[in-house]
Amino acid sequence: MDDTVDDTVDDTVDEVMAALESDGYATIPDAITAEQVESARRDLADILDHTPSGRDDFEGRNTRRVYALFAKTRALDVMATHPVVLGVLDRVLGDYQLSAPAAISIGPGEVAQPLHPDDAIYPMPRPHQELVVNVMWPLEEFTEANGATRIVAGSHRWTDERPDDTTPTTMVEMPARTALVYLGSVWHGGGANHTDRARLGVVLHYASAWLRPVENHVLAVPPDMARALPTRLQELLGYNIYPPFIGYVDGRHPRKLLAVNAADAP
Numbered sequence: 001m002d003d004t005v006d007d008t009v010d011d012t013v014d015e016v017m018a019a020l021e022s023d024g025y026a027t028i029p030d031a032i033t034a035e036q037v038e039s040a041r042r043d044l045a046d047i048l049d050h051t052p053s054g055r056d057d058f059e060g061r062n063t064r065r066v067y068a069l070f071a072k073t074r075a076l077d078v079m080a081t082h083p084v085v086l087g088v089l090d091r092v093l094g095d096y097q098l099s100a101p102a103a104i105s106i107g108p109g110e111v112a113q114p115l116h117p118d119d120a121i122y123p124m125p126r127p128h129q130e131l132v133v134n135v136m137w138p139l140e141e142f143t144e145a146n147g148a149t150r151i152v153a154g155s156h157r158w159t160d161e162r163p164d165d166t167t168p169t170t171m172v173e174m175p176a177r178t179a180l181v182y183l184g185s186v187w188h189g190g191g192a193n194h195t196d197r198a199r200l201g202v203v204l205h206y207a208s209a210w211l212r213p214v215e216n217h218v219l220a221v222p223p224d225m226a227r228a229l230p231t232r233l234q235e236l237l238g239y240n241i242y243p244p245f246i247g248y249v250d251g252r253h254p255r256k257l258l259a260v261n262a263a264d265a266p
């Protein structure tokens with residue numbers, strides 16, 4: 001990258017940081033190309049054809065979610081490593097890793113997702129240092145009608161407050177090729193889809209790199225070896241979930257992965 005490009009990236013990172021500080025979210029227009037959007041849509045279309053709808057109100061009963069994205073397509077690599085996104089993550093989180101990437105296809109008739117801050121999965125009293133940053137990549141125009149992400153602007157500063165039916169939310173309407181960055185502490189949720197077409201976006205959720213065990217046991221003791229171990233030891237090695245879902249693999253309890261493979265084994 002030449003110096004001019006570096007300067008442009010730094011300027012955009014500065015703008016995003018200012019908006020994150022004041023509102024808890026920011027948009028980056030024209031962050032990727034139309035071809036990159038199209039390539040992601042193409043790959044996800046095949047996968048979504050075989051993806052069931054959500055299992056509860058949070059996943060959305062008319063919404064399909066694709067997990068384990070980076071095992072299924074290379075079309076999203078460019079989004080995961082986007083220089084402006086990484087510049088923002090460097091400043092907000094310092095060291096980080098992808099935590100909960102998912103493609104979200106909100107189907108026609110879906111109701112609004114309950115508002116939530118994504119970092120509430122970690123049992124820490126607010127305020128606390130930022131632990132999570134999300135980037136929503138709309139793969140088509142997000143509108144108020146089709147379920148644009150709703151954000152409670154400024155709620156990253158809340159401590160014990162909770163939104164109710166009277167809380168004003170901003171529907172982040174934006175064209176494809178935009179990136180919507182929001183802090184893990186900000187209250188938000190997917191919108192209701194009142195149209196007859198699904199709304200497709202990819203949300204890449206990054207978390208502080210220290211939110212993990214010291215040894216990477218699931219690589220050191222991979223599934224083929226773990227399958228033979230006592231259940232409690234499997235759990236202690238990380239083949240387990242911290243409620244509601246920290247530790248899932250491809251959206252499922254890791255125990256199911258061990259069990260499914262065990263059934264297939266000779």
Ligand SMILES: O=C(O)CCC(=O)C(=O)O
Pocket residue numbers: 104113118136147148149150188189190191201203
């Ligand atoms: O689909 C969206 O716009 C947001 C989804 C979301 O916030 C979530 O699933 O945690």
